[in-house]
Amino acid sequence: MTISFETNNSDLLLAKSKNKKWYKTAIFWISAPLILITLTCVFASLLPLSDPNNLDLSSTVLPPFFMHGGSMTHPLGTSNLGQDLLSELIFGGRTTIFIGLVGMLGGALPGILLGLVAGFSRGIVDTVIARLIDAQLSLPFILVALAVIASRGHSVGVILTVLALTTWPFFARVIRSEALSLRERPFVMSLRSAGVTRTRILLKHILPNLFGTVVVLSTLGIGAAILIESAIDFLGLGVTAPGLSWGSILASGQSQIGTAWWIAAWPGIMISVFVLLVNLLGDELISRFDPRYRNR
Amino acid sequence: MSLLEIKGLTVDAATSTGQQRIIDDIHLSIGKGEIIGIVGESGSGKTTLARALVGLLDKNLRVSAGECSFDDEVIISDKVDLANTIRGKKIGMVFQDAGRSLNPLMKVKAQIKEVLRVNRPEITKEDIKAVMHEILQRMEIDDPDRVLNSFPHQLSGGQRQRVAIAIAIVTSPSLVIADECTTALDVTTQAEVVHLLRELVRDGKTSLLFITHDLLLASELCDRVMVMYASEAVEIGPVSDVLEMPNHPYTKALIASVPSWDVTGPLKGIPGSAPKIGLENVGCNFADRCSYSEPGCFAENVSWTSTSQISGFRCRIPLRKLSSDDIQN
């Protein structure tokens, strides 16, 4: 196997021309299925699906349509209580995606704010916030979940709180280091020496420069939030019956794993696909926004 | 008998906008103990030439024609790349930003030792220390022990430069290529480095290829100088000849653009900017900026005219009036 050195310029060969049609770009092809899935789940009640809470005890644990014993009335099979898996998946998706989005926002907003303040103010404020970030990062999300849920019990509100608590430091750390380096840039110094107030610099100059980073972090944050949320649901600490989310469906499928493995398979596939698309989108956005990574 | 012989070297690049010619048909021979300067503005191809000689071209560049021989052996051509056999051993290179050419995580002595172990394995462990001290002393570093035990960021810029040069020459190469190694320095340090390089060559054992955009600097240090413009060599000759009686209009304009103390008035630049050369370019590359150009200059490619073994130019209407016996083709 020959190994050769390749440097930055080699990617000149592979540089895409900037003038591609919008429907041919990678971003389009990644976002399209994402948006499709999201819309399907959001408008679940408008779709001709059977009510997922409709227990049909006469047709429990039916396999998906492509297996022996399955049919198109329940294309993905049924659960151990006769609920149609396809509708469970779509209604459950509504919950999961919602929690993913809101959970991410709950972490992004305080995280970005604190990161900005820390990076820009420096001094004692920065030290405190930085230590806080480290402290929170040293608490893995499971432990935070355990601690909160132990005293508060299960609910969507608790999950959102846990998500916010566990994800804010990631946003804060990245934004803080960007703000720190931006602060040292000549253009900021010249603005300050011209008498522009720090708040104004922060809002009108620093923030727009961070736009790309914020977009990328948020995109990746949705994926992370969904994974955390599913894990919490799976452990029985979050959304539980009769609530539906991809994680809770997985949990119910675990007990049937020997006889009806598909109950656990579908939600896992959904989660993986959705998070994969989100991560791909995030990667694409990184290459668009950050010139350093343009030659990945 | 020359040490390095470049014949018709041509290097092309594959870019997103098509093929681009970076170096076009360069001929040069460097003899033992000679100091050759390559002068040109950025984009002229001089750095690419240096890298081509040691086989360190970027991945999208390739040698499309010509060859380069070292000690009569072809090491670089469109089919051959044997440069790794002589890199470090027989050819040493000093880079523009010397400080950054040192690994920030390794002590200086580790980096020098490494170069010696790889290229001069016959030197014993006991002798290595002595060799390191000796080389640093040649570089006029006062405190060799401290420098050896330091990391690059603990040294001053000038010290880093000396260390970089030391690493390049510690293996006693026959040729040293200095790629714009004075460009990033202040004038005082520049003078010191030039002085060091000159001392190096004075031993008579090392040849030096000095690449710079600073024509005056080249004239101080070099025996011969080659002027490059937009991928081509436009003039070559002994430094005094080239400076006092240039043949090529570009050389003349370059000399004229250097400010001097006794001349007042606006700075003389060269109007326009250097072109990118595609593979199919016709005509002289400088014609559109040349004050002496004629229609014929745009119409046909200009071939090289050798005026002697060691000089020549590429121009249809050279500035010096030539008698026919000046020209040797």
Added chain:
Amino acid sequence: MLKFLSFRLFSALLTILFALTIAFCLGHISGNPVFNMLGPTAPKAQIHLLEHQLGLDKSFIQQYFSYLSNLFHGQLGNSIQFESSNVSMISTRLPNTLELLALAMMIAISIGGPLGIIAALKRNSIWDRLASGAALVGQSVPIFWLGIMVILVFSVHLRLFPAGQKNGFSSFVLPAVCLALLPMAQIARLMRATISEVFEEPYIDAAKARGLSTKRIVFGHALRNASLPVITIISLQIGSLLSGAIAVEYVFGWPGVGTLAVNAIQFHDYTLIQAIVVIGVLGFVFINFCVDVLYGIIDPRIRDATK
């Protein structure tokens, strides 16, 4: 060096304090745990008794300080379910968890690292695409689901590896590999990115010009410089590794601290949960401290920095 070490140590202690405080606050300000444990219909007397036993009838500040002083004395309280000391319960299971974590991390580094290096050296080749693709998938799949599917395929259908308990070396394989997948993917991707960046650095070119071989440059120069960000990531991964460990232990029935934690939740064993959180925090900060020191050893610029 001493100054560097002591500053890092001080930082670590401060972080521990902050983290423990956060853990304490989380547990306390979100309502009365006793209700969760006993149910809302329990008689008042019982509630008060439990509250008194747990020290919950004292004021918030008092509780905080007794919490801290208990910790200082190595006292983590007793489990409500099992009526035995939390410390002993955790310490019997801790070695199992640590073994699993260690194995997973070793797999992740020893496969992820080289994978990333190869991807960087052969950029944009088929190997690179494959490695990057695999890494991306590894970051998207929920670990507990992976565990379930893996058990289904390798344990139930193919009968290659056992699952469900800790029983000899082969029982380590499936859970460790599951746990290792995500950090392996992250390490590979990061290694690829950092090695690629390092290759752009001038000293790599200079090393080539000095006649050093590819192998020597990769291992002697590039790797050393690229390892810095990778070490940082590893310290972050320890966090997600523990979260993953809880899920994996639960799915594979591994007798470790993870299953203990999940059981504690299901039985509302509030003190045990607190104890596990404390142990977890101490563990991380300690590991991060070690990583910080390692960082300082490798990169002399960090050592010499004034702050």
